[in-house]
Amino acid sequence: GESVGLHLPTLSVQEGDNSIINCAYSNSASDYFIWYKQESGKGPQFIIDIRSNMDKRQGQRVTVLLNKTVKHLSLQIAATQPGDSAVYFCAEKWRNTGNQFYFGTGTSLTVIP
Amino acid sequence: DAEITQSPRHKITETGRQVTLACHQTWNHNNMFWYRQDLGHGLRLIHYSYGVQDTNKGEVSDGYSVSRSNTEDLPLTLESAASSQTSVYFCASSEMKGSPLHFGNGTRLTVT
Numbered sequence: 562g563e564s565v566g567l568h569l570p571t572l573s574v575q576e577g578d579n580s581i582i583n584c585a586y587s588n589s590a591s592d593y594f595i596w597y598k599q600e601s602g603k604g605p606q607f608i609i610d611i612r613s614n615m616d617k618r619q620g621q622r623v624t625v626l627l628n629k630t631v632k633h634l635s636l637q638i639a640a641t642q643p644g645d646s647a648v649y650f651c652a653e654k655w656r657n658t659g660n661q662f663y664f665g666t667g668t669s670l671t672v673i674p
Numbered sequence: 675d676a677e678i679t680q681s682p683r684h685k686i687t688e689t690g691r692q693v694t695l696a697c698h699q700t701w702n703h704n705n706m707f708w709y710r711q712d713l714g715h716g717l718r719l720i721h722y723s724y725g726v727q728d729t730n731k732g733e734v735s736d737g738y739s740v741s742r743s744n745t746e747d748l749p750l751t752l753e754s755a756a757s758s759q760t761s762v763y764f765c766a767s768s769e770m771k772g773s774p775l776h777f778g779n780g781t782r783l784t785v786t
Contacts, residue, residue, distance in 0.1 A: 595774055604678075604764055605717070607774045650717075661719060661732075664709075664716030664717040
């Protein structure tokens with residue numbers, strides 16, 4: 562079945578608006594999740610993480626929500642800026658596979674000035 | 675600042691040739707990883723190491739090998755390059771097992 566995936570491959574938002582990027586996962590044994598940002602020509606960069614014993618975690622302009630009932634993870638970016646344009650993907654760590662991470666395919670976020 | 679560097683950034687090689695991609699980290703992390711990134715796929719784990727002289731196969735290890743002779747370096751070798759190995763390769767390291775990965779900026783490999 563689907564492991565880590567994203568509902569939308571692309572997302573365009575106006576500068577200043579809020580962005581929401583979604584991620585579905587299928588392994589109920591996942592106990593840790595990370596959102597990464599990847600700019601063109603660069604490696605993935607850690608944004609924010611959340612453990613399975615939490616529902617919400619906030620950072621600077623970013624919030625991650627975890628809904629374990631429907632196995633859904635989302636990344637909210639407040640007041641989106643042009644510098645937020647990038648590919649975002651989630652990673653999940655399966656508790657029962659030696660602490661390895663499994664990555665989604667990513668959503669490309671474009672911020673329109 | 676600590677970092678993880680990959681070289682070369684771009685490489686073109688011919689089918690059947692042996693290729694080695696370098697990865698060097700100054701985080702002093704014991705854990706190092708190699709992933710490949712292809713359109714339509716998330717990052718897929720090739721090989722990983724939890725310390726000097728330790729190497730393990732990931733989900734897409736066929737045709738690849740690694741060696742870990744010191745903490746800082748984990749070179750990835752393609753024994754006989756195939757067109758299916760055209761990809762972008764990322765090296766990563768982590769402080770502890772299961773902790774967030776720090777990635778390099780990748781090597782784009784083209785096998786013709």
